[in-house]
Amino acid sequence: EPEVTQTPSHQVTQMGQEVILRCVPISNHLYFYWYRQILGQKVEFLVSFYNNEISEKSEIFDDQFSVERPDGSNFTLKIRSTKLEDSAMYFCASSGGSRGTEAFFGQGTRLTVV
Amino acid sequence: QKEVEQNSGPLSVPEGAIASLNCTYSDRGSQSFFWYRQYSGKSPELIMFIYSNGDKEDGRFTAQLNKASQYVSLLIRDSQPSDSATYLCAVNLRQAGTALIFGKGTTLSVSS
Numbered sequence: 001e002p003e004v005t006q007t008p009s010h011q012v013t014q015m016g017q018e019v020i021l022r023c024v025p026i027s028n029h030l031y032f033y034w035y036r037q038i039l040g041q042k043v044e045f046l047v048s049f050y051n052n053e054i055s056e057k058s059e060i061f062d063d064q065f066s067v068e069r070p071d072g073s074n075f076t077l078k079i080r081s082t083k084l085e086d087s088a089m090y091f092c093a094s095s096g097g098s099r100g101t102e103a104f105f106g107q108g109t110r111l112t113v114v
Numbered sequence: 115q116k117e118v119e120q121n122s123g124p125l126s127v128p129e130g131a132i133a134s135l136n137c138t139y140s141d142r143g144s145q146s147f148f149w150y151r152q153y154s155g156k157s158p159e160l161i162m163f164i165y166s167n168g169d170k171e172d173g174r175f176t177a178q179l180n181k182a183s184q185y186v187s188l189l190i191r192d193s194q195p196s197d198s199a200t201y202l203c204a205v206n207l208r209q210a211g212t213a214l215i216f217g218k219g220t221t222l223s224v225s226s
Contacts, residue, residue, distance in 0.1 A: 031211045043158060043202065045213035055211035091157055101146050101208055105157040 002026045004106035006092050012112045013082055021077045021109045023092030032075045033093040033103060034067065036060070043091070049075065082113045116141040120203050120217035129226045133190040137203030137217055140184070144215075145208030147179055147186045152200045152219065162188060165208065193224045 005024045013019050025032050034046040047057040049067055066078045075094075079086055089110050093103040117140040127133045135149075146165055150158035164170045164177040164186065176189040186205075190197055200219040206212045 033214075035214075042218040043204075043214075043216040045215070048211040048213065050211045056213055058213065089157075095211075101206055101212070102148065102160055102163050103214060104160060105150075108157045 002028075004092055004094055004104055006090075006106035006109050008109060009107065010110045010112070012114060015084060015113055016081050018078065018080050019082055019111065021079075021090050021092075021111070023075045023077075023106055024073050025075055025092065025094030026096075026104060027073075029094035029096050029104075031055070031095045031103075032067075032069070033095075034077045035091045035093060035105075036088040037091065037108075038088045046077070079111075082111075084113050087111055087113045116144075116205075116215045118203055118205055118215050118217035120201075120220045122218055123221040124223050125220055126223045126225065127193050129193060129195060129224055131193050131224075133193045133197070133222055133224070135188040135190075135201050135203075135220050135222065137186045137188075138184055139186070139203075139205045139215075141205070141207075141215075142181075142184065143207055144184075144205040146206050147177070148204040148206075148214065149175075149177060149188045150202040150204060150216075151197075152202055154200075158202055190222075193222075195224050195226045198222055198224045 032049045037043045047061045089108045092106040095103045149162040162177040170177045174191045178187045202219045203217040204214040
């Protein structure tokens with residue numbers, strides 16, 4: 001069964017460093033998303049991406065964050081100058097065509113900023 | 115501010131019973147409604163989605179939607195200990211690429 005894969009599963013970084021979280025969406029999906037979940041809190045939307053551009057972003061997704069689809073399979077989230085409060089699970093998700101809004105999530109990357 | 119509200123629980127049911135999970139949402143423009151299951155430390159797993167008023171059944175799961183009341187529910191029949199997890203309600207505008215707005219989830223515990 002097709003699935004969304006994310007790497008790494010766990011990333012520890014020092015405050016102020018840059019991190020790149022990687023995702024391979026389901027191959028025939030067109031829409032890609034990043035969500036985060038701080039421990040004990042709800043899943044929060046960060047950004048959606050379609051046709052090589054951002055289609056929607058939340059207030060959380062400020063200038064510290066960027067997304068990119070560097071090739072035909074990978075989708076990345078870059079966090080510049082990480083802060084302690086960026087520590088969270090980051091989930092990549094993808095969904096299919098224009099009416100297929102069901103989003104399927106990867107297993108997540110646990111980011112710990114120390 | 116778009117909100118999705120769920121009772122955090124825990125909801126405790128014995129094995130074989132029906133578990134009923136409820137969710138309300140604030141944005142009347144919401145068109146798509148999803149139930150995800152999340153085991154501790156894992157990612158959300160899609161179990162049901164519903165777009166139209168009424169009931170939708172899939173195996174032991176039934177989703178119910180009432181747009182007039184801005185209410186969506188999930189029934190789990192013949193609950194199993196393996197159903198013990200946090201159930202997340204999520205909604206969006208049913209436009210591709212739009213954000214899913216999640217509730218905080220209801221923790222279900224099924225005792226054997």
